[in-house]
Amino acid sequence: AQSVSQHNHHVILSEAASLELGCNYSYGGTVNLFWYVQYPGQHLQLLLKYFSGDPLVKGIKGFEAEFIKSKFSFNLRKPSVQWSDTAEYFCAVAGGYQKVTFGIGTKLQVIP
């Protein structure tokens, strides 16, 4: 069975601070990895994804994530956050049959 662990449940940062959200997964086979974002009152949206190739993946709005296979990790980063990045972020893994398993989510609050 696949599982996802997100280390930070609630993060508060000032604008322009750097962000790194931890994500570890467990699965015995090949996985696809995702970060989703949910802005207040909106749908879940895909931020970025990793299927294969370059382990450093760039997504929308200046976010990136690095897949480190040896550590089973897929941490999300942004060099300088903005107030508009306030949202909830979910790491997710899709293994067999494309069933997507989500982490518990991290609420990010950016203070102007």
Place this chain on the structure above:
Amino acid sequence: GAVVSQHPSRVICKSGTSVKIECRSLDFQATTMFWYRQFPKKSLMLMATSNEGSKATYEQGVEKDKFLINHASLTLSTLTVTSAHPEDSSFYICSALAGRSATEAFFGQGTRLTVV
């Protein structure tokens, strides 16, 4: 990107009644859709995988007779919560696979169900 529409976005029902939630893929065909439930301060929990033209596959611990799933067409899956109880109150989200090789999941806006 692909659009998934979920209806209704909010519903309040009385205990003992049934509620149907629809999930539609608006601009693509989806042979596979997923239904999730989100508990407060918890992650989205996969309830079942809905396959067009066949029976849904339920996750362990999910009552298939209580949460009826029908995927009668390539653009519509429905989740019916039967004989609803207050503990069924939750946020339900569907997703559909789209994109090249149907590997990307797009989500509906979710349905807030309150059972009184």
